[in-house]
Amino acid sequence: KTTTMTRVTSLIGGALLGLTALQASAATEMPPIPDVKGDVVKADGDFKIKFSIGTTQSGAQYRGLEYFEKIVEKRSDGHIQVELFPGAQLGDDLQAVSALQSGTLEMTAPSTSPLVSMFPKFALFDLPFLFPTPEVADEVLDGEIGQQMLEDASTNGLVAIGWAENGYRQLTNSQHPVSSPEDLDGLKIRTMQNPIHLDIWRTLGANPTPMSFAELFTALEQGVVDGQENPWITIQSSKFNEVQDYATETNHVYTPFITLVSERFWKRLPDDYQQLLREAAKQMGDYERHVSRTMNDQIKQELADSGMQITELTPEQMKTFQETVAPVYDDWRDKIGGELIDKVRAVSQ
Numbered sequence: 001k002t003t004t005m006t007r008v009t010s011l012i013g014g015a016l017l018g019l020t021a022l023q024a025s026a027a028t029e030m031p032p033i034p035d036v037k038g039d040v041v042k043a044d045g046d047f048k049i050k051f052s053i054g055t056t057q058s059g060a061q062y063r064g065l066e067y068f069e070k071i072v073e074k075r076s077d078g079h080i081q082v083e084l085f086p087g088a089q090l091g092d093d094l095q096a097v098s099a100l101q102s103g104t105l106e107m108t109a110p111s112t113s114p115l116v117s118m119f120p121k122f123a124l125f126d127l128p129f130l131f132p133t134p135e136v137a138d139e140v141l142d143g144e145i146g147q148q149m150l151e152d153a154s155t156n157g158l159v160a161i162g163w164a165e166n167g168y169r170q171l172t173n174s175q176h177p178v179s180s181p182e183d184l185d186g187l188k189i190r191t192m193q194n195p196i197h198l199d200i201w202r203t204l205g206a207n208p209t210p211m212s213f214a215e216l217f218t219a220l221e222q223g224v225v226d227g228q229e230n231p232w233i234t235i236q237s238s239k240f241n242e243v244q245d246y247a248t249e250t251n252h253v254y255t256p257f258i259t260l261v262s263e264r265f266w267k268r269l270p271d272d273y274q275q276l277l278r279e280a281a282k283q284m285g286d287y288e289r290h291v292s293r294t295m296n297d298q299i300k301q302e303l304a305d306s307g308m309q310i311t312e313l314t315p316e317q318m319k320t321f322q323e324t325v326a327p328v329y330d331d332w333r334d335k336i337g338g339e340l341i342d343k344v345r346a347v348s349q
């Protein structure tokens with residue numbers, strides 16, 4: 001009887017998940033492209049944008065880029081062509097940013113974390129547990145703080161035109177379940193090339209190694225590192241679950257993507273086209289955040305169904321993680337600016 005009941009339950013569960021997947025898929029349909037065909041057409045010349053990202057074609061970020069491409073090509077009546085290069089085909093984050101500065105690539109949208117040496121204030125987004133909800137992240141990114149950061153980042157051969165979402169980061173590893181900092185003892189955890197992330201995992205007792213996103217899957221597969229941390233969508237779209245048996249839902253950091261344009265390319269665009277790219281970047285970011293949040297829970301469930309053992313921390317266990325990493329703020333408060341951190345905390349109230 002139990003077996004039958006179990007089978008029936010799992011059939012219903014599967015059906016519901018199927019329904020959920022269908023619902024999620026319907027809920028993340030691309031919105032209609034503004035019916036303004038050719039409303040921004042300039043006679044003087046055609047332009048081509050190569051847009052490179054590190055995440056793969058099956059992630060939420062790529063869905064955003066497809067939307068960006070359709071908006072820009074439609075509203076310029078094809079006078080601006082956009083070609084998408086996912087999966088770090090044209091180089092990792094830092095290589096792509098360098099290519100923008102030299103003018104050999106037109107656009108990229110990395111996480112802010114690897115850019116902190118260039119833009120120290122970006123480290124705000126690496127502070128552990130600072131953004132309690134996606135709504136707080138939106139208010140910071142779309143409000144005065146985020147808009148000022150875009151202005152500040154529009155230098156060094158770069159023009160920053162919008163925000164999208166990598167998301168809340170979760171820990172995975174190949175060794176054993178993790179439900180406390182003690183479980184991290186001796187674990188080699190890959191981090192982004194970012195000093196705060198190194199601080200976080202050292203403070204938690206792990207053995208962190210900075211590495212580009214492009215090298216990560218191979219390093220996990222070869223056991224060069226035992227674990228990493230990324231949002232559920234990135235874990236699935238980069239197939240980390242194929243080489244990581246354990247995950248812990250830590251939500252320890254919220255990471256945005258920043259949409260960047262090569263200044264050399266930007267200066268060749270007529271003002272109308274510059275405005276068009278800004279508007280399309282905003283629409284891309286809004287849509288991509290919607291996709292990221294709609295898919296998040298379903299993808300977590302799919303990872304569990306694929307055999308990943310996901311540890312959900314109790315409030316007490318989460319509190320232990322939060323209290324253990326609290327000293328990271330002491331080291332970074334002055335460098336980032338206490339006032340900026342307090343502003344984010346005020347948004348959270």
Ligand code: KDG
Nearest residue numbers: 053054055093110111192213
């Ligand atoms: O281009 C992709 C990276 O910017 C993004 O995935 C960063 O989360 C990241 C990581 O782990 O490197």
